[in-house]
Amino acid sequence: MSITETTARRRNLLISITRGISKEDYELSREYTLLEIETVFHFRKRDIAYNLEYFFEQNSGEFILKPRKLEDIQKILKKHHEVIGQLETAKVLFLKSFGRFYDDYKNSKGFSFDHARLRKIYSNLHPIIQILHWGMLPILSKWLMINSGRLPENNIIDFYDHYDMLTALLNEIRGGGEMMETKGDNTLNKVMNFSVYNRRWGHPDVYRIERTVDGWLVNHIAINGKCAKDGEGALMMNLHHDSIFFPEDGVKHALSNLWDDAEDGNLTFEELQIKLQQIADWISIVEKTVGENQPDWVNYY
Numbered sequence: 276m277s278i279t280e281t282t283a284r285r286r287n288l289l290i291s292i293t294r295g296i297s298k299e300d301y302e303l304s305r306e307y308t309l310l311e312i313e314t315v316f317h318f319r320k321r322d323i324a325y326n327l328e329y330f331f332e333q334n335s336g337e338f339i340l341k342p343r344k345l346e347d348i349q350k351i352l353k354k355h356h357e358v359i360g361q362l363e364t365a366k367v368l369f370l371k372s373f374g375r376f377y378d379d380y381k382n383s384k385g386f387s388f389d390h391a392r393l394r395k396i397y398s399n400l401h402p403i404i405q406i407l408h409w410g411m412l413p414i415l416s417k418w419l420m421i422n423s424g425r426l427p428e429n430n431i432i433d434f435y436d437h438y439d440m441l442t443a444l445l446n447e448i449r450g451g452g453e454m455m456e457t458k459g460d461n462t463l464n465k466v467m468n469f470s471v472y473n474r475r476w477g478h479p480d481v482y483r484i485e486r487t488v489d490g491w492l493v494n495h496i497a498i499n500g501k502c503a504k505d506g507e508g509a510l511m512m513n514l515h516h517d518s519i520f521f522p523e524d525g526v527k528h529a530l531s532n533l534w535d536d537a538e539d540g541n542l543t544f545e546e547l548q549i550k551l552q553q554i555a556d557w558i559s560i561v562e563k564t565v566g567e568n569q570p571d572w573v574n575y576y
Contacts (some may be wrong), residue, residue, distance in 0.1 A: 283417035362410035402513035458540030472559035
């Protein structure tokens with residue numbers, strides 16, 4: 276099974292909605308404002324753009340859960356309520372088994388990874404894992420789902436059949452689990468400078484760039500418009516238009532990773548601006564070097 280970023284995100288949003296309803300003791304048929312969806316269920320601006328209609332339908336200016344999603348949440352809440360009384364005992368048993376294994380492995384330099392011991396621990400934990408999962412309703416890293424090709428709710432025991440998945444449960448118990456962050460919205464739609472040296476004109480050109488829910492918005496003398504997370508579109512078109520020499524694959528990789536870090540809330544706006552300019556500086560260095568170090572008679576770049 277192939278799990279995309281969209282599928283993994285929607286799984287976490289479903290769990291986040293369920294947790295919000297449980298925490299606030301909402302009626303399932305309740306109507307929600309857009310602000311409540313953002314603050315209680317932790318929808319980012321990108322989620323509002325691409326996932327709101329997946330979960331909700333609009334009713335007189337407010338939003339209600341779609342029937343199918345309502346059914347999904349009812350099933351999750353039923354399983355949650357069935358195990359909640361056993362949750363604390365399950366946590367203790369998990370800490371005494373896998374928690375001890377994890378600490379031994381992390382804290383002892385001479386401790387080799389004992390696969391046989393882990394398999395035995397995992398086998399004994401099967402009933403405990405079910406209780407922990409439904410009792411805690413953990414938010415999970417998208418990469419655990421994407422790389423495994425699995426969603427936990429499809430088969431919980433199979434999903435947690437890995438050291439990294441068990442570690443995610445352990446982190447949740449110890450208070451270090453994944454969070455539904457919306458801090459990434461703080462770096463949206465704010466103008467940043469992207470200053471790149473241009474040998475064609477002999478001076479730096481300053482682009483104005485904003486991060487958007489789709490990628491980047493670029494404003495420049497030559498070409499203005501949108502581009503993808505990796506800069507494909509207006510930014511790449513500008514660089515090629517001005518015959519700037521740069522490591523395109525590496526720059527695209529850097530821009531895409533930078534966008535993801537900002538979206539996940541790992542960067543402040545100031546940090547995003549600094550890192551964006553570091554990419555521009557990298558382009559400038561390559562652009563200068565390729566011109567300065569080619570033989571005079573070549574005159575290719």
